[in-house]
Amino acid sequence: MARFSAFALGAIALPAAILAVFGYLSLRQWEASSELLFREQARDMAVMAAEKIEMVLLRAEDEIVRRIQPVVGGPGLTPDAVQAVLAGAPLVRRLYLFDRQGRRLFPAALGEEEAGVVAGLLAELSPGFWERGGRRHLLVGDEVILAAVLKTARGEPVLAAFSRDLEALRREILEQAPGGAEGSTILAVLDHRDRPVWSRAPLERADPVVTAPFGEAFPSWQLVLYQPQGASPREAVRRQITIFTVAFGLLLVVIVVGLVATYRLVRRETEMARLKSDFVANVSHDLKTPLSLIRMFGETLEMGRVTDEARRREYYRVITRESERLSRLIDNVLDFSRIDGGRRTYAMAPTAVEPLVREALEAFGYPLTQEGFVVEVAVAQDLPEVSLDADAVGQALANLVDNAVKYSGERKALRVEAAVRDGQLALSVADEGIGIPPEEQGRIFEKFYRVGRSETQGRRGSGVGLALVRHVALAHGGRVTVESRPGAGSRFTLWFPLRRSAG
Numbered sequence: 066m067a068r069f070s071a072f073a074l075g076a077i078a079l080p081a082a083i084l085a086v087f088g089y090l091s092l093r094q095w096e097a098s099s100e101l102l103f104r105e106q107a108r109d110m111a112v113m114a115a116e117k118i119e120m121v122l123l124r125a126e127d128e129i130v131r132r133i134q135p136v137v138g139g140p141g142l143t144p145d146a147v148q149a150v151l152a153g154a155p156l157v158r159r160l161y162l163f164d165r166q167g168r169r170l171f172p173a174a175l176g177e178e179e180a181g182v183v184a185g186l187l188a189e190l191s192p193g194f195w196e197r198g199g200r201r202h203l204l205v206g207d208e209v210i211l212a213a214v215l216k217t218a219r220g221e222p223v224l225a226a227f228s229r230d231l232e233a234l235r236r237e238i239l240e241q242a243p244g245g246a247e248g249s250t251i252l253a254v255l256d257h258r259d260r261p262v263w264s265r266a267p268l269e270r271a272d273p274v275v276t277a278p279f280g281e282a283f284p285s286w287q288l289v290l291y292q293p294q295g296a297s298p299r300e301a302v303r304r305q306i307t308i309f310t311v312a313f314g315l316l317l318v319v320i321v322v323g324l325v326a327t328y329r330l331v332r333r334e335t336e337m338a339r340l341k342s343d344f345v346a347n348v349s350h351d352l353k354t355p356l357s358l359i360r361m362f363g364e365t366l367e368m369g370r371v372t373d374e375a376r377r378r379e380y381y382r383v384i385t386r387e388s389e390r391l392s393r394l395i396d397n398v399l400d401f402s403r404i405d406g407g408r409r410t411y412a413m414a415p416t417a418v419e420p421l422v423r424e425a426l427e428a429f430g431y432p433l434t435q436e437g438f439v440v441e442v443a444v445a446q447d448l449p450e451v452s453l454d455a456d457a458v459g460q461a462l463a464n465l466v467d468n469a470v471k472y473s474g475e476r477k478a479l480r481v482e483a484a485v486r487d488g489q490l491a492l493s494v495a496d497e498g499i500g501i502p503p504e505e506q507g508r509i510f511e512k513f514y515r516v517g518r519s520e521t522q523g524r525r526g527s528g529v530g531l532a533l534v535r536h537v538a539l540a541h542g543g544r545v546t547v548e549s550r551p552g553a554g555s556r557f558t559l560w561f562p563l564r565r566s567a568g
């Protein structure tokens with residue numbers, strides 16, 4: 066058992082502990098590296114998305130400028146022609162056209178707020194820009210304005226400037242942002258005041274993860290990747306750790322249950338092995354004692370030295386009694402081995418109870434009188450014949466009487482009863498012997514089982530007697546019960562169902 070515990074500790078508990086530590090450490094490491102990896106990927110994705118958005122926007126703006134050019138370079142710059150271009154360019158919120166002197170060519174009138182924007186715009190543009198031409202994005206007030214220098218048919222520079230319509234920007238540009246690979250993150254665009262202009266999903270309960278700047282098409286704007294709360298890789302790993310811990314705990318429970326089961330099994334087997342070796346020793350001893358008695362008395366008689374007739378008869382009786390004991394023992398062992406191998410058969414026949422009881426007791430006549438037993442036999446009148454295997458039941462009764470004799474102390478009293486109780490035939494054998502502790506009463510019917518050594522010390526036995534008794538009772542559709550108190554005595558009762566025979 067100690068070796069088993071050492072084995073359990075060494076082979077299971079230790080590896081389990083090591084596995085738990087390693088599992089925990091690697092999960093921790095995984096947590097850190099997945100966080101890092103996630104951030105890197107998020108950054109790459111944000112940069113890519115910003116580039117893509119900017120590219121799409123620039124291309125759309127190019128297209129608009131390309132469509133304005135013919136209007137400016139044409140023979141007459143009419144508001145209608147400009148309106149026609151604007152109708153096909155929803156991205157343009159307001160378009161302004163100026164000549165080199167700063168005179169407004171379009172639109173005819175300005176709102177008050179617009180006037181401020183226009184003034185700011187013109188102030189921002191350097192003379193160099195007019196000369197060089199090209200395009201510039203400017204942040205004027207709260208508006209991003211694209212300014213482009215175009216040429217009239219006569220080669221005069223004309224400034225075309227337009228602000229963006231945010232709604233159209235969202236719809237036609239930002240929605241085109243790459244998003245398939247976003248996973249759990251949310252793409253958002255913030256303006257120069259960090260106000261969200263657009264996001265792919267609501268941003269409440271989401272935290273920013275990485276930020277990527279735009280190029281000049283979005284001066285001071287930013288693209289930000291958000292992450293909904295609870296969706297961070299760290300939290301995913303936390304969940305994994307929880308699952309791992311729970312699974313590991315379950316595994317441990319299974320291992321412990323398995324260990325306990327194995328331990329009990331091993332203990333049972335060890336106990337059985339011990340009982341078996343006791344059995345062999347006990348049976349050998351039980352065989353030897355009567356044999357040596359028979360031999361001793363036989364030799365004494367053979368030598369013809371015993372002249373006293375009474376003495377001689379006494380010697381003969383000892384020889385008979387001991388051979389009866391021997392055959393009972395051998396019968397028990399043989400029957401037991403038949404039962405153990407499942408080969409024991411019973412031949413039922415209608416049997417009268419009274420003779421059965423008397424015969425069983427007769428075999429003990431000599432030892433009972435010699436040891437000074439007070440024997441009481443109470444067989445109820447007019448008991449019906451019962452379907453029984455007379456030999457088997459006789460043997461069971463003999464075992465019970467044998468035990469009563471063996472386990473009696475000072476008070477030597479034996480009471481055998483046969484009666485109908487609760488519609489069953491009850492055969493009981495009671496003594497006033499040493500009794501059986503309550504906790505042992507369930508086990509005494511197990512094969513090889515004998516109550517604690519000190520109690521049975523000096524009383525030889527094989528431990529199979531009661532196992533046999535129980536088998537006989539069960540084979541008859543009955544059972545065997547015991548009532549016993551240590552120091553007061555025991556009563557064993559065999560119960561048989563009353564199936565009245567036809568005869």
Ligand code: ADP
Nearest residue numbers: 468469472500509515516526527528529530531
């Ligand atoms: P054994 O050969 O040891 O008598 P049994 O199977 O007949 O084996 O009985 C099992 C154990 O039950 C005995 O060892 C004894 O401890 C206990 N026992 C059986 N009958 C009695 C009894 N009448 N009084 C006290 N103890 C008994």
